[in-house]
Amino acid sequence: MAQTLLQVEDLHTQFFTSRGVVRAVDGVTFHVNAGETLGVVGESGCGKTMTALSILRLVPDPGRITSGSILFRSKDVTKMTDEEIREFRGNDVAMIFQDPMTSLNPVTKIGPQIEEAMTAHDRFTEALARGRVVELLKRVRVPAAESRVKDYPHQFSGGMRQRAMIAMGLSNEPSLLIADEPTTALDVTVQAQIIQLMKQLNRELGTAMMLITHNMALVASLCQRVIVMYAGRIVEEGPVEQIFKSPQHPYTWSLLRSVPRVDEARKDRLVSIKGLPPDLSHPPPGCKFHPRCPFVIDKCKVDPEPELAEVGPAQVARCWVLMRNVKDEDVTAAKQSALSKDAVAKLKEPTGQVSGNAGG
């Protein structure tokens, strides 16, 4: 059985703002096995990035990890000293960011920049690091790597920069690479290249990956397991095929319905999720998804959401309703209603009082 690399236990990360406490990460528990690829999906503002930043203890002010533990190879990240955490970053867990345009220092050449990521740790001497730079760039398939190390980031195209970022992330041979929406800022063909590259690297190097994205297609093509987050909590978790085949949480279902699929009948229209994710400083009572849920029942509006419960093989979900209990005609109605004029009008309203017009 695969060895557990990272075990996050009941993680709470909160922001102490003038408008109140924002629970960006609200009791998240998950693990990453060595060598596996884990997808973390959800809309913007659902706590995916904050979860990742918490793992590296890079939560920006005024945020703080308030409780929970993050065990990496059974060492607690939250209890590390500043020096230990500095060694941990990059060495054990590396992170690549969404926008390769801004993630590279514009005044430093690519080569020295990657080199710096290595010399920040004691693992490689300066000479050794310099030698590795070209090798790394070749590994991420940057053409003419020998001459391109002397280029500045502005001389790289978007895809090449993201490759350079990945090279930098891999430079210290971390056992876990966190990729925060690595393809969002790239155009479609370049996205495909980067996905291909990440797939190959994962195979070649055995680096575990935690892929944060709202792109379901990306998850389908890269990940083995997937976590769906909503409003700072995990609402569903399971193997990719399982989640895609039978999503149980209405949120997961909605996310999947909102992306085009080749294997769907053409008359099936895309369904958008009504409204916006809740304001995490004043979340709605009951299940946080209930104002937007097409299958909401009265219980959802009052009772706090249930614990994650087993709903299939290795699949857990946090819902009172569960998609398997929803009648087929309600599903059809939900698809329809999301397209009706009425719903479009409701879309323009602020979140909150959107009644479940599909019944449930």
Added chain:
Amino acid sequence: MAAIPVGALEQSADWEVPEQQIGLWQDAWHRFRRNRLAIVGATVVLLLVVIAITAPLLVHFKLIPDPYTQQVENIEVGPVTAGHLLGTDELGRDTFSRLLYGSRVSLAVGILVQFIILPIGLGIGLAAGYFGGRIDNILMRFTDIWYAFPDLLFVLVVVSVFQQYTFGNVIAQMVMIFGAIALVNWVGLARLVRGQVLSIKEKEFIEAARSSGSPPMKLILKHLLPNSLGPIIVTLTFGIPQAIFLEAVLSFIGFGIQPPTPTWGQMVNSGYESIYANPSSVVFPAIAIGFTLLAFSFIGDGLRDALDPRMRR
């Protein structure tokens, strides 16, 4: 998407037209060169530097009269009289050679003061911007208080307190005046650096560097500092005419470098009493001050445009 063969993708990457190898500094230099006024300014400054360095040589080879020698028979003569290109002052000293010698003090003040300002402003600005919070608050309130004090008054106090310890030694006097001027001029740089650091700190590449485990010192020296270098250079360049002017003012009111060492401000001061009888001893040093300030300002303008990344093509 997985269906696209890897080879095909690889090729598309090769379509990129290889850009010419142009570094940031070459790029800035190109833009600077296109600015005619800046080039004029740079030429004037270069000329001044040459003059300041060679002035003693010119005297040595008797190309110009000695600026310290009094010619009692030629007091306050007009321009082009008795071998005095710009006439003489009230003590019969050659105005032209005193003018050339004066550039030494002015340039030294302008440039060396920046070297004192640089570490102070950089240190305080970087620390305040990087560490933020309480350290930022303490450093910036200190800076505010410093800023609130009137510049000239501050310099006058410093000079009048320390004047007695210089014992008429020109070097000691210069150090004192440089120090005094630097002490009132570092505030701008400190604030600028702090602002730069605050904005760059939020950039993603800083987060990226942090996430790869870069130690704080490396973050400051390799990421924050190089990225704020442009505005720093511009501020320092604009600081040069400011310092020159302040020194001229000090010399004019008699608190600067003490005679007989010629400085432009001092020349204006001493010639000022006989401005109607002998205008050349006032007009020429005043012009020298004016043109020098202008030249440095042009360079500053040129640098600001050249180093501003938003001006990039």
